[in-house]
Structure formats: structure tokens, C-alpha cells
Amino acid sequence: MHRSPSAETEAAEELAVVRPALLPRYEAELPGARAAVLSRLWRGLAHDPLPWAGRRETGGGGLTLHLADGRRLHGPRPDPYATGASVAAVRLDGTDHDDPARLMAELAVPHSASFAAELGHSVASMALSRAGQSGAGEEWPEHDWEWEQRIVDGHPFHPACRSRPGFSVAEQLAYGPEHRPVVELGMVPVRARECLVSGVWPQELRDGEHLVLPVHPWQAAHVLKRTCDQRRPGHPLMALRTLALPGGPHVKTSLSARLTSSVRDISLPSVAASALLSDFAATPAARTEGLLHVTRTLGAAAAGSPDFAAVLRESPQTYAAPGERVLPVAALATTDLPRSPAWLAGFARLALTVGLRLLDLGVALEAHGQNLLVVLSASGEPLRLVYRDLADIRVSPARLTRHGIAVPDLPARMVTDDERTLRRKLFGSLVAGALAGTAGSGEALAAALETAVRDLPPTADLAALRSDPLPAKALTLMRLSPRTPGDQWAELPNPLR
Structure with a gap:
């Protein structure tokens, strides 16, 4: 097994100075953090349209990528919607790698060196985040900001989920929400x-x-x-x-x-x-x-x-009314609620009802687990949604006009009538992001969606959601092509098919 000690060791050395009591827990969390980041990276390698990855071959419960230079990269067949997956290692031409940073460096593709450094930071920061959770209460928080601070591992699908270059260990402890400062x-x-x-x-x-x-x-x-x-x-x-x-x-x-x-x-x-x-x-x-x-x-x-x-x-x-709680959708995974198929289907129905209604009106929300919040009743039932941060929505003048809504004078980057762009924005953030992250697996997501869509109003957008591949941001590809502006996309297997 290979190790990429630089980011991990640097963090350990600083932690020994600024918070020595936390060092043993940090070191104990490193293997799990490597596996968590490697799982996200392997998902991206398996599904993103990488120019140097050729044929993908499945068999024996695994997946093999035939690289353009003749090498082969083999690992378990990934569920693109799984959040709890833990990939212990993948094999590059006969050599096992359990360290995502070292694997990316060994791949030696364009921009892999800088991305490898980010992955090293992501591992070290995730181990630090997990180490700081000892003694954290399991009770449901009272304050909205306490819900936000329960998100320990960061983005459920991004390999750089905890990368914070430029932040020292002391600064992460002082400013990172998961450390509750x-x-x-x-x-x-x-x-x-x-x-x-x-x-x-x-x-x-x-x-x-x-x-x-x-x-x-x-x-x-x-x-x-x-x-x-x-x-x-x-x-x-x-x-x-x-x-x-x-x-x-x-x-x-x-x-x-x-x-x-x-x-x-x-x-x-x-x-x-x-x-x-x-x-x-x-x-x-x-x-x-x-x-x-x-x-x-x-x-x-x-x-x-x-x-x-x-x-x-x-x-x-x-x-929120008295007795109700408002929490970001990303925090739902820290509760037992999504384990109930009926609850998950009900939440999916609520989210799709709102998202598709706004899309039909001409507004595609960036409804990922951070921007989208849910209001829960005292018993935990999803009642309604709250959306924050409008900076990345997309707006269709044609759809707005069709519904008699005045078209505002917005920045040009927000305005488009392209249906593919509008659907990518909503489906990629809401379904492949917020709902998938809440469901935790492709099987659970498929079951929830199948129940949720039965009674939704039939629209062209719903038909596309049911039949087309599901768009998702190609997060690994985007980090490996930093000179390409804007979002790049992968097409994931449609859980409704």
C-alpha cells in the first residue's frame, strides 16, 4: 500500500503544537478519511467523461478502466449514488493504492499533481474534522446553526470534499463549522x-x-x-x-x-x-x-x-413555526429519518413538486444540500422547503413570459432558454445531489423517486427526468481541467429506469 504523507504529516505536526490532545484521534481517523476520499475519487474516475480514460469494462463485481496509455485501473463497481461506500483500495497495473493523493499522482495525467495536493489536504482535513467529533451530542439541535455544524465530511460526492488549502490546522479549528467555534x-x-x-x-x-x-x-x-x-x-x-x-x-x-x-x-x-x-x-x-x-x-x-x-x-x-425545525437537506443524513422508505419518498415528492414547479415557471434552482433546507414538524414530517443563495440559479425568459411573470434584468450568465441547461441545473443539484445524498444509495433513491413521481403533474421536464440519463457535475473532471470555464457534466444511470 502507498502513502502520501506530506499533507497528513504536516497537519499532524501542527496539531501536536496547537491541540496535542487531539493528535491521537486525528491519527486514528486517517485510514477512514483516506477511504472516504478514495471512494469519492473512484466514483468520479468511473463516471466522469475523462479524456484519458477509454473503455470501461465491468465483470466479477468490479470495474476496469482501460487508460489511453495502456494501463488498467481496477476497483469495485461503484454505486454513483452511494454516500456510505468505503473503497479500501483500487489497483493500478497490479499495484494497490489506498491513498487517493498518491493514486492521482501515479496516474500522471494533465493537472494531476495539483489535484493530488488537494486530495491530500482533503484527507487530512477530513481526519481532523472527524477527530473533533468526540463527545458531540446526538440530540436534535435547537438552533439552525447547530444543524449546519453536524455536516462533518463535507460534500458527499466531491473528492475534494474537505480540501481547504491556505487554512492552517489552527485556522480550521478556529473557523470550521464542524469544530463548533x-x-x-x-x-x-x-x-x-x-x-x-x-x-x-x-x-x-x-x-x-x-x-x-x-x-x-x-x-x-x-x-x-x-x-x-x-x-x-x-x-x-x-x-x-x-x-x-x-x-x-x-x-x-x-x-x-x-x-x-x-x-x-x-x-x-x-x-x-x-x-x-x-x-x-x-x-x-x-x-x-x-x-x-x-x-x-x-x-x-x-x-x-x-x-x-x-x-x-x-x-x-x-x-419555521413554533415547534418546527429548519435544517439544510445535507443534515438529514445525520438523522434516522431517511432510513424510512415512506419518509424518504414523501420528502422526494415534496422536493420534486417544488423543483419541477419552479422549473416549469422558468427558474432552475441550484438545489443542492446546502442551498435547500427543509422545514420539519415536531414529529419529523417534511412540511415545506426553504431556499437560500440565489447566486447560481438559471432563469428562462421564455418560460417566465409564458406564465405571465416579468423578466428581470439579471446578469447574462443566469439567463438561458436552453432546456438542457435548465434541466441540468435542477436535476444535477436536486436529484443527483440533495436527494441522492439523503437516500445514501442508488437502490434507496430509485425506490423513493418511483413512489414520488407517480402523482406529479405530467410535464416535458418530468418526462426527461424519467427517461434521460441523470446529469451530475463531473467534479473530478472539473478539477482536472482547471482552464475550462463553467460546469462540466457526467451522465449517470437513471435510477428511474
Whole structure:
């Protein structure tokens, strides 16, 4: 078996200094973290349209990839919708590899060296995240941010699910939501006339002729290179750069670091469009008979740069009645609810009803497990959905017009009438993402979908969902082709066929 010790060893050495009591648990979690990241990587290698992977051959319960250079890569036949799978090793030309970083380095394909480094960070960070869970309670949380902090392993299908390059171990412990810290946001005054503002910036974040912009402490130290005299505590959510202010809104901050796939700044066009987009989203949401609420953007501001910007949003808790709980769909997997086939089918019906209704109206949601939240009754029944963060939706002017909805003046990247693009956006995030991550396996997903779609209104979009291959972002391919802009896609076996 091969090892890629650099990221793991560096993390261990730093942990020995900043939190020595955690080091034994970290080391004990490393083998499981390697297997979890390798499982995600093997899924991508098996299903993404990689230019250097030729024929894929199944047999004997396994899968063999015939590479363009003549080598063969063999592993178990992966379930593309499984989240609990643990691939112990795959074999490259007769040599077993249990370390995803070393495997990627040995493949030696274009951009594999940089991706291997990300995978090494992903393993080390996941082991650190898992190590910090000792003693965590199993009770259902009371606060919305506590639900967010139950997501320990990150993205259920992305090999770089826990990659946080640029974050030291001390910074991960201080800012990572799974470590349950309280983060002191810097509160930086900026002359109002120097800021791009959308919506209404609240009076409590004004100081005379200045706006007070919340700044993530990592951003202040590494990018803005400034100290912050004023601070305000917040609880980091699963997005890490978004924090819940006690008794206040959620604050999305700029964080110019690559987390999973993307650098998390806040573009100036998105700041400019945020209020318009928030107002627009209320119209299609109102046509779901109360099944969907979209958190309002209260205000957005940027001090001349994507590196220095913030967005204030309503807390999803706004849409919960007494006794109800609101949690991101990604957190459902931390409960026993999805183990019930009837519950899972009911949740799938709710999610598809809302998603397909919005799509028919002309709005394709990026409804993955982070953006999509579910309101549960006191007994755990799924009642309705809440959606947050409109930055990556797609909007069809033709569909909106057909339903008598005014077409807003949105950034060009959001606007398309291409049906394939619209369906990819929704199906790839909702079905191949949120629902698959909740179901945990292809078998459970297929059963839930089969029950859920029986009574849905027959539309061309539903017909495509039932018959076409299921689109999913080709996450491994995207990390191996960093110069190709935009999303790239894989086609997964349709669980409804």
C-alpha cells in the first residue's frame, strides 16, 4: 500500500503544537478519511467523461478502466449514488493504492499533481474534522446553526470534499463549522460613497457616513492584510464563510480561498443584482401554494472589490413555526429519518413538486444540500422547503413570459432558454445531489423517486427526468481541467429506469 504523507504529516505536526490532545484521534481517523476520499475519487474516475480514460469494462463485481496509455485501473463497481461506500483500495497495473493523493499522482495525467495536493489536504482535513467529533451530542439541535455544524465530511460526492488549502490546522479549528467555534467577525467601517450597495444596508451597520462591513478573520489576515478593532461573534454555517449572527441575520462574507472547487469571493455583479434577484424570486415562490420560501436578501455591499464584500440574508428560521425545525437537506443524513422508505419518498415528492414547479415557471434552482433546507414538524414530517443563495440559479425568459411573470434584468450568465441547461441545473443539484445524498444509495433513491413521481403533474421536464440519463457535475473532471470555464457534466444511470 502507498502513502502520501506530506499533507497528513504536516497537519499532524501542527496539531501536536496547537491541540496535542487531539493528535491521537486525528491519527486514528486517517485510514477512514483516506477511504472516504478514495471512494469519492473512484466514483468520479468511473463516471466522469475523462479524456484519458477509454473503455470501461465491468465483470466479477468490479470495474476496469482501460487508460489511453495502456494501463488498467481496477476497483469495485461503484454505486454513483452511494454516500456510505468505503473503497479500501483500487489497483493500478497490479499495484494497490489506498491513498487517493498518491493514486492521482501515479496516474500522471494533465493537472494531476495539483489535484493530488488537494486530495491530500482533503484527507487530512477530513481526519481532523472527524477527530473533533468526540463527545458531540446526538440530540436534535435547537438552533439552525447547530444543524449546519453536524455536516462533518463535507460534500458527499466531491473528492475534494474537505480540501481547504491556505487554512492552517489552527485556522480550521478556529473557523470550521464542524469544530463548533464562535468566530469573531471583523466589523470594518468604509465610506458609504466608496461602496456598491444593493438593497437596504441596516442602520445597526452604519456609522455616520460609513457602512460597517463584516469581514471574515481569515480574509482580514490573509487578503486584506488589516486588523479589525471592532468585532462581532457569529456561528459558522456549513458554507464556512457564511455565519449566523446571534439574534440577527446570516452574513455571507468574502473568502478568497479555494474551498472544494471554487474561490469564495462575492462578485460585484452579484452584489449589484442581489436586491433585484431577491424581489424577483418571491413571485415564482408564491406560486407553490406555500411549499417554498426563499430567504430574502436584506442588503449587499462591496467596498470596490470581490475580496471585500458582504451579503446579509434572512435566517431560514424565519419560516419555521413554533415547534418546527429548519435544517439544510445535507443534515438529514445525520438523522434516522431517511432510513424510512415512506419518509424518504414523501420528502422526494415534496422536493420534486417544488423543483419541477419552479422549473416549469422558468427558474432552475441550484438545489443542492446546502442551498435547500427543509422545514420539519415536531414529529419529523417534511412540511415545506426553504431556499437560500440565489447566486447560481438559471432563469428562462421564455418560460417566465409564458406564465405571465416579468423578466428581470439579471446578469447574462443566469439567463438561458436552453432546456438542457435548465434541466441540468435542477436535476444535477436536486436529484443527483440533495436527494441522492439523503437516500445514501442508488437502490434507496430509485425506490423513493418511483413512489414520488407517480402523482406529479405530467410535464416535458418530468418526462426527461424519467427517461434521460441523470446529469451530475463531473467534479473530478472539473478539477482536472482547471482552464475550462463553467460546469462540466457526467451522465449517470437513471435510477428511474
